[in-house]
Amino acid sequence: MSIPSPVATGTFLYLILGAVLLGLVFASRLTGRVSKDNADIANVVVVIATISTWLFWCCAWMHQWHPLIKPIYEE
Numbered sequence: 715m716s717i718p719s720p721v722a723t724g725t726f727l728y729l730i731l732g733a734v735l736l737g738l739v740f741a742s743r744l745t746g747r748v749s750k751d752n753a754d755i756a757n758v759v760v761v762i763a764t765i766s767t768w769l770f771w772c773c774a775w776m777h778q779w780h781p782l783i784k785p786i787y788e789e
Contacts, residue, residue: 718779724771732764 739760743753 721772721775725768728764728768732760735760735764
């Protein structure tokens with residue numbers, strides 16, 4: 715059983731999003747806009763937010779892929 719293509723694509727996009735956001739935090743640290751402590755906190759926030767939003771998206775996608783309750787249409 716393989717991973718569905720939309721899940722693999724979405725996961726890849728979330729990995730890119732997380733990497734871009736971590737790069738922005740790193741660039742802000744290098745330019746001196748944020749202190750080292752704030753950059754450390756921002757790194758944790760970015761990682762947790764990226765994982766949380768990916769998990770929410772993945773659960774929503776899975777629920778629509780194979781719904782547990784099938785509607786019964788009455789005429």
